[in-house]
Amino acid sequence: MTFNISSPNEAFDCLLDFLGLSGSDYIHEYYIECDADNNRFLEKHSDKLEAMDLEDVAFLVLHVTSNYDQCKNIKEHGVKNLQEVLSEDTPLNNFLMVHGLTFDVQAKRMIWNDLEYNIDYDSYRDKSYNLSKIEKNIKEIGRKIYFDNQINGFFYTQDAKKYGTNIHLYPEFLFTISNLAPELSHIKDEWSAKCQGYLLYMLVNFNQLAWYSFACYTDKYDFDDDKLDNWSQLKNWMWSLAIDVANSNISLDKYAYMKQNTVINPDQIMDVIKINS
Incomplete structure (x- = not known):
């Protein structure tokens, strides 16, 4: 099954399909x-939540990117x-590289204008x-490469363009x-001037998602304990x-974080939509 809450209509259809209900039901x-109580409603359908196998679920994740090759590299790789x-x-x-910046990720070195810097x-x-x-x-460059380097996206967002760092304009x-x-202060503006923003619709496996994608957990220990309980906490969070x-x-974005070693393969990309600036 596909867990798709990318919009109210998609979430409604997903919910009805999972529970086997009509709209009127x-x-x-x-x-x-x-009485519009999520917990009471889900308790009424606890058998379906119990039977759900997260290994069989594809999570629809929205990913924002920008590039100057019409997503050719992404579609291929x-x-x-x-x-x-x-x-x-x-x-x-x-x-x-055009701006004199090269990176040796394995050696944790950055070369800028022929000078080498430690980015460990x-x-x-x-x-x-x-x-x-x-x-x-x-240090902040090193943090982005070695600590905050994972693929990010949204389970749900009202407007990706309102995300605080203008990710639809530049990385x-x-x-x-x-x-x-x-x-180098102009580099992001130069990129946005030559690039187009895109919204990717990706189907992501449960095992590709980091535990902190799921806001029901306070820490990794909580996540591990829930596994022993057939993911009851996570399932209730998902469907609520x-x-x-x-x-x-809902008014807040719901973020999806991939594990650091995750690659989203081309066949996991369902659609590519241009974002108007």
Whole structure:
């Protein structure tokens, strides 16, 4: 089955399909019998939640990107994490090379204008109070590559363009690079001027998602304990969220984070939609 809560209509259809209800049945059960109480309603269908196998679920995730090749590289090779993007022949890596920036991800080195810099994030983490301005900026580059390098997306968003870092215009990494030095301050604007933003509809397997994609958990131990309970906490969170989206009773984006080594293969990309600036 596909867990698709990308819009209220999609969430409503997904919910009805999973529970085997008609629209009128749902309205009667949820609003009349259960007094619009998510927990009461889901308890009424606890047998279906218990029987659901998360290994058989494909999660619809919305991913925002931008590029100047009409997503040709993505359609051929899939969506990859930042470490792989900076190690391969990709639009972003080629763009950075034009601006004198190259990365040796394995060696944890960045070369800019023929000067080599250490971008090992761990080597900067304990020196927060003794770093120069350029070292603080390099530390942030290292953090993006070695700590925050995973593919991100949305289970649900009202408007991806309102995400705070303008991800429909340029990669977040370019914002980080633009802070390195005044001569690089324009780099994100140059990218956005030549690129088109896209919204990708991707089907992601449960095992590709990081545990912190699921807001029902406080930590990894909580996630592991729920596995022993047939994922009851997660299933209730999923379908309660589906109810809230279907009923347009939600205002916050719901994020989906991939595990750091995840690659979204081309056959997992269901659709590519242009985003108007």
